[in-house]
Amino acid sequence: MKIAIGADHAGFRLKDEIVKALREDGHEVEDFGCHCADSIDYPDYALPVGEKVASGEADRGILICGTGIGMTIAANKIPGVRCALVHDLFSAKATREHNDSNVLAMGERVVGPGVALEIVKVWIGTEFSEGPRHRNRIDKIKSLEEKYALHP
Template sequence: MKIAIGSDHGGFPLKEMIKEHLQQKDIEIKDFGTDSEASCNYADFAEAVGEAVVSGTYDKGILICGTGIGISIAANKIPGIRCALVGDCFSAKATRQHNDTNVLALGARVIGSGLALEIVDAWLGTEFEGGRHQLRIDKITEIEKKYCR
């Protein structure tokens, strides 16, 4: 599995923890930035990670900002990205099972690092169920095509 990861300054420390956690599990990652806690724009990193996932170069993406809200909104502007802001393990599993999310967003100022690592593991370890859920994903894709010209 290949994971693209990115954060703004608010998510930088948590991103570094998640990177180390994934590396210990021998998961290939690419860090799309930022590289410090200096103020920066989350949209830049959402775009870079989203493009890497949509292109197929990376299987999934993880994005972190202070709340996870802004970075998830930015990522979801990219056609083909289904990014979910998650704050608990149940939702992490459900968003993979039912929504086939390809990008996970986390709020570094909202959840602790221990929970964040549990969420990442739950999300990465859960497969899409398909079936009736695929019909819903297809409808989302139709909406996306309608409004993204």
């Protein structure tokens, strides 16, 4: 699987651990940074990850900041991105099965590396439940994107 990943200064350490684990598991990972603790703006990293996923150049994306909240908000502004903030295994599975999330956000200050790596494994390994109930909801989300797109 091809995965785009990015983090801000508050999430780069956890990002680096996740990149290493994903590559060891045979995934192709494109790391958009950041790579240091110097203060940066998380939208600058959510954008390239979200664009790669929305365009289909990456199968999934992962974003990490201090809480995961800022990354989630920024990524969900990109049409085609369904970014889910996850800090537990149940939500990781449910957001793939029910919401077909294609970007995962986490907070380095919220979840430790052991749990984060398990979340990533569950999220990557879970398929979308294609049933009509869930598909209908995803289609409604797409309709919202189309309705409120600034540049259709």
